[in-house]
Amino acid sequence: MIKVKVINRSGNPLPGYETAHAAGMDLRADLKEPVVLNPGERKLIPTGLLIEIPEGYEGQVRPRSGLAFKHGITVLNSPGTIDADYRGEVKVILINHSDQPFTIQNGERIAQLVLARHEQIEWVLTEELAETQRGSGGFGSTGK
Secondary structure, eight states, X not given: OOOOEEEEOSSSOOOOOSSTTOSOEEEEOOOSSOEEEOTTOEEEEEEEEEEEOOTTEEEEEEXXXXXXXXXXXXXXXXXXXXXXXXXXXXXXXXXXXXXXXXXXXXXXXXXXXXXXXXXXXXXXXXXXXXXXXXXXXXXXTTOO
């Protein structure tokens, strides 16, 4: 378990894991009044949370499967990345892919947050790459 500093400016509970083996915890909307997301519309939804992600990690903001399946609501830039040096409020870009308006209420669970380790790249310029069975085969090249 990794300790992450958080400032909670919302009146909502902190995100938590809903089950013992969950990878993500639900982020809640921090709204003064409900927000209507019309079909095809996208909006930036605040959470009221500011977090200090440890170096070598990123926060990944992902859709909630229930909202996506039942209402066509998803995270537009999925997964969204929260870098370790970002100190602003966590906000979520939601889009409505359904044909019905969707109302987001204060405290509603709108996305998931996953903490993931990552590495940074140091480029090594070369004139050739190692051969593989796939080679340069692209989209759909490995069959069904």
